[in-house]
Amino acid sequence: MGHLSVNVTGDQALVKKINKSLVLRTIRGASPLSRTRVSQLTGLNKATVSNLVAELCEDKLVIEAGPGESSGGRKPLMLHFNEGAGxxxxxxxxxxxxxxxxxxxxxxxxxxxxxxxxxxxxxxxxxxxxxxxxxxxxxxxxxxxxxxxxxxxxxxxxxxxxxxxxxxxxxxxxxxxxxxxxxxxxxxxxxxxxxxxxAQGELNYGEARGVRHLLYISAGSGIGSGIIIGGELYKGARGYAGETGHMTIEAQGRSCSCGNRGCWELYASEKTYDDADLPARTTGGLTRLAAAGDAVAAGHFARIGEYLGIGITNLINSFNPELIVIGGPLSEAREWLGEPLRRVVSERTLPYHKRELTIAFSKLGSRGTxxxxxxxxxxxxxxxxxxxx
Incomplete structure (x- = not known):
């Protein structure tokens, strides 16, 4: 019987790369923290952590500062992810x-x-x-x-x-x-x-840090969704998931450029500005007018909010998320979209889905993407x- 050949050097290099990535990810997500805390969070022994942290400091990706809190003895140096590294x-x-x-x-x-x-x-x-x-x-x-x-x-x-x-x-x-x-x-x-x-922007720097089940709705010139399931971005079998702007919400509705009819984004995105008799044709222009008391601009945003609520209800009933974040250019109109959107969701969503659900507008706004x-x-x-x- 022949011997099984194993590339030990290659395996060791891969393990080291994985461990180094794990240590860096831990520091990036929870800094400042001590080496002991990194060891506790990663499950790696202290010697391995110390060696990898030394390399990361040499790479200028991690910097040491301190001292931190101590339960007795010498206060530890704290590790920080170097945000200015590049x-x-x-x-x-x-x-x-x-x-x-x-x-x-x-x-x-x-x-x-x-x-x-x-x-x-x-x-x-x-x-x-x-x-x-x-x-x-x-x-x-x-x-x-x-x-x-x-x-x-x-x-x-x-x-x-x-x-x-x-x-x-x-x-x-x-x-x-x-x-x-x-x-x-x-x-x-x-x-x-x-x-x-x-969705990546929200997970790392926005409303969704630590969230495991997220729907990010990007509402602007069209509508798309970033779907986070179990803390991971869900892309579907071939990478195409999230084209929710082209789900049908009006069975005999308007024709869409995608070839379908009644697509969600025809009723709940900036595409609605093309056909309506509005005092402005941009989200920025309409929000300025609505803020100044223009009833037509405010009313148009309210209708968009209702249609956003209809589509979001379908997504809630399908994915049972814990958080929905609405971003993109239309998130700048949250003052007029929010109430009608939440009202429609409250009226139409299955009751069990609503118990642990939060709907928020992105603080990153149009910069999230x-x-x-x-x-x-x-x-x-x-x-x-x-x-x-």
Whole structure:
């Protein structure tokens, strides 16, 4: 009988990488904390933790400061995730413009810019993204790691390789922005659906820290959903989950650009501005008028809130989440959307689903997708490794 050959060196390197990622993730999520606390939280022995922390300090990803609280004896030095170790760029591709932020490793916005789209032609969109990225890159401070990645949220379906398969609001099928951006900047580029990116922003820096079952609703030029199940982003069998803006809420409703009829986003997004007789045609313009007492603007937001509530009721009954966060540009109109939305959900949702449910508007607002896209790029750089058992 032959002997089983095992690549011991490779196995040890993988175990070390996994453990190092685990230690870094623990420090990033709970800093400041002591080495002893890292050992307790990870289950790794103190010697292993000390060795890995030393490497992370050498990598400038962790810094020591102190002293911390002690139960007796010498006070321990505390470990902090170094939010100033480097930068990421997060961008959102919208229907009419591109918006971008330069963030540190803590998700804090250092610079913010946006640019109008000259057209929806992929090559012109790519040029606009590159120009915006170069402007932000030129504003980046000197850091140990520099710019480590770029993340982009897009309004459509994206496969696991970052290929934009379908973006109905842009008229796109099978568009590759990733390779052109990586050539231009020389750093890895991550591309995902804008609602998935927004959900990442909420999980890391918004309303949803520590939440296991989350629905993030991105409401703007369309509607998309980022679905978190058991603390993990749910993408479906092929990565396309979350296209809730195209679920039917009016069986014989209006025709949609996706080919369906009666889609949710035709009644509960900024698309409603196209057909209505309104005093303004943008969310910003309407919120300013509503705040000044304009009844037409306030009434329109109330109708959008009711339709948002109808779609959210369907999602609550389907997924039984503990938290729903509403983000995107329409979250800026929370003052007029909130009451009718919650009323409809209260009237229509099955009673058991409502017992442990919270509905909140994102504090990140219209920046959630950009911040989340940047965080996706950061997590890819930090080499988050998840072990399945």
């Amino acid at each position: 930068c990421v760029i997060g961008m959102e591709l919208r229907v009419k413009e591109v918006a971008g932020v330069l963030c540190d490793f803590g998700g804090h916005i250092l610079q913010e810019r946006e640019a109008a789209l000259p057209s929806h032609r992929p090559e012109e969109v790519l040029e606009t993204l590159i120009a915006l990225g170069r402007e932000l890159t030129g504003l980046a401070p000197a850091t140990p790691h520099g710019l480590v990645g770029i993340g982009i949220g897009v309004p459509g379906m994206v496969d696991e390789d970052g290929l934009i398969l379908l973006a109905p609001n842009l008229g796109w099928e099978s568009v590759d922005l990733k390779s052109g951006l990586e050539r231009a900047f020389g750093v890895p580029v991550t591309i995902d659906n804008e609602a998935n990116a927004g 950009m911040i989340g896209a940047g965080i996706a790029a950061l997590l890819a750089y930090l080499g988050e490794v998840r072990v399945r058992v």
